[in-house]
Amino acid sequence: MEETKKTAILIPCYNESKTIENVIRDYQAVMPHAKIYVYDNNSSDGTDEIARKAGATVRYEYRQGKGNVVRSMFREIDADCYIMTDGDDTYPAEFALELEKQIYSKQADMAIGDRLSSTYFTENKRPFHNIGNVLVRKLINILFKASVKDIMTGSRGFTKEFVKSFPVTSKGFEIETEMTIFALDNNFKIVEVPIEYRDRPEGSESKLNTYSDGYKVLKTIGTLFRDTKPYAFFSIISLFLLVVGGAFFVPILLNYLETGTVARYPTLIVITSLGIIAIISYFCGVILEVLKKQHRHNFERNLNLLNELWQKNDDKS
Template sequence: MRTLVIIPTYNESENIGSIVGRVRASVPEAEVLVVDDGSPDGTGELADALAATDANVHVMHRSGKEGLGAAYRAGMTWGLDAGFGAIVEMDADGSHQPEQLPSLLAALRGVDRPGADVVLGSRWVEGGGVVNWPARRRAISRGGSAYSRIALGLPVKDVTGGYRAFTAEALRALQYDRTESQGYCFQIDMTRRAYDAGLSIVEVPITFVERERGASKMGGGIVVEAMLRVTLWGVTGLPRRFRKRTPAPTAEPVARA
């Protein structure tokens, strides 16, 4: 299964070399696509330099900052068109440890269990966790996942995490290209679409490490977008979820002559 790791970037010049190098060392057979949204700090040029010396590194240059969701949609389309069978989402800042990627891919490929359609790197299952987060940030993240899980009826612990692997068939089935979210709400949207499409979802424990260099892209607008969209999806999806959970009536046996 050819694997593509998509890494969206915006002003990640301090991190891009390290993260790409760690991915290539951890999963040498995987290829990397850096999707740069016109970073003014030169991230795109640094990525080009990496690609010039490694045929398994590719770069997509976009004209400006359009959001995480748009970057992933563009990268996924590129990967599917190129024939990759597995596509991975990963942050550029080192918070998603490339050394844990083999565990996600093993779950996707069915090394120790039946293969999954979608694998979520989860901070909130047994064995997962976060490093260098203050209590407030931890509470916001866990609260956001809990609210999304309850509002949307999702049977997963980490709804908002961004370290994920999909089969190509799963991405097509959940219609990733029809998502509209631009911030981290994109991850919630992808999770609910995967569940609604009946795909198998597995959570693998990861340790999320807070970035050491550069600035976080998490802003108030991203949180507001997520709250509004999740609430809307939750309300409009209630009738469908109720029907899904209500057992079908047992059919009466047909009398035979």
Template sequence: MDLDRVCVIIPTLNEEEAIGHTIDEFKKEGFNNIFVIDGNSTDRTREIARKKGAKVEVQSGKGKGQAVAEAFKLVDSDVIILVDGDGTYPAKDAKKLLDPIFKDVADHVVGNRLKNYEKGAFTRLNLFGNKIINFIFRLFYGVELYDILSGYRALRKELYKSVELQKRGFEVETELTVETISKGFRMVEVPIEYRKRGGKTKLNPLKDGWRIVSTIYNLLPRYSPGRHMYPFGLIMLFLGFITGIYVVYEWFHRITHSLLAILTTLLIIAGIQVIIFGFIADVVFKINAEIRRDLILLREEVKKIKRD
């Protein structure tokens, strides 16, 4: 495993208590290319990071999502590890994340915290919220992932250079996940340890939780346009069948409802058409995603050949 090809990206905001230890841990594991993207900390975060040998840049905007998007543009390593600077993620688990990438079985690896976490690492509300959000994601996207909010990830260059991140806050992990699967890249989870945070969390469970759930729904068209259309088609079909049952029931009692019968027919036909259009949109979208991924990989291969 060539760790010289790996850059560790750490987004920070007032993490002076943990950033030094976090950098030391990664250096002890053999990671020397460490990049801190700081959100204008008012404490000694940047000073400590520079003393520990990390490259430090101050982000031009605000929010974790904006920091990650900016870091992806500034870094050019073959593989990156994305990790929080609060000391909750052990550096010793980094190689677990890299292993599937170096074995060429994944392009994006997520550290699943929910398998093995330290007592007190999650409040009951946070743990419950995490499980609900992950369930909603699996329900909407049909992808078996169990910790989409994890801040510990490894990504191949072809992927992190192609993602289009628009969310500026803590929704970035959700958007990274959706961008990965929508562009046809391979994604897996590996179990990691998760430690209790030393200071106060910047995450608001209710406010940020609602934003994340909204993001899951709003990003659905990026992955599967049809899944946005299917509910409307099913609602039309349901209403058509309800009105149809009523029309037939009344007809047996020698009462006719001509206009309602027409409406029933229109609802059923429209519902079927919406579902069919959704299915066609899904097929076309997934074919385009595969083509885009192949083109990205081909472009990277051409670049490697030119460099050699």
């Protein structure tokens, strides 16, 4: 790593007083060149004071939710490499060095700490979390034709380009899913690094609600699928409506061919309406796909301009 390069360790925290000091000490030992930022999200157990005494720079985000914290971190911190981890001491610090290496060697725009390929399923004692991770992974890989192994890990490395171009819209734990889909949709380079995972120490409780947060993640996937792949999304709706309409239309058609009369006019009217809606839905998808491609072109153009501006600033300094 070049001496002029700046690495920032970002740790979003909510009531992690039992573990935050150990997390900070581990990163200080493994990555002494990096600056550690702890963003306190309305903790009531003195997490911020413990982090400050341990040597971290402490900042605050008063809007509750991990997505809100990530938004503030990405907006406020300026660095060349960003390493994000959790304050619950579940991700060993030594693996962050490999994430950092992937970023500085330009192998990745987002380096993912892959828990699911190592110790996650044996260490994590919450079976519904395990099932949810597998379900989300399969769903995203099918919808976005990808092969990402760990969608929801909290251990990640980012380039400056990724951080400053990522529009955070999630408020809670669905933020990791949003990051992954954003990277896939915008053709950012993703590298997965197998890392060890250890369950929370005794007395440390997870803030993740399996059912409500799981619902939010699935809702986020659906929303982002609609926004990033509108042609596929609305084509599926059109096909569904046509299949339903066809199932009701066939008996009416057979009856007409047999008797020469239409027996169920109300049903035929509903079927016709479904057909019209299906056609409208399909062409909405076509129009939105064109707009999406235009947005993609603008995004790439603006990203290139940002890179040129940063390069000029680096040359001056």
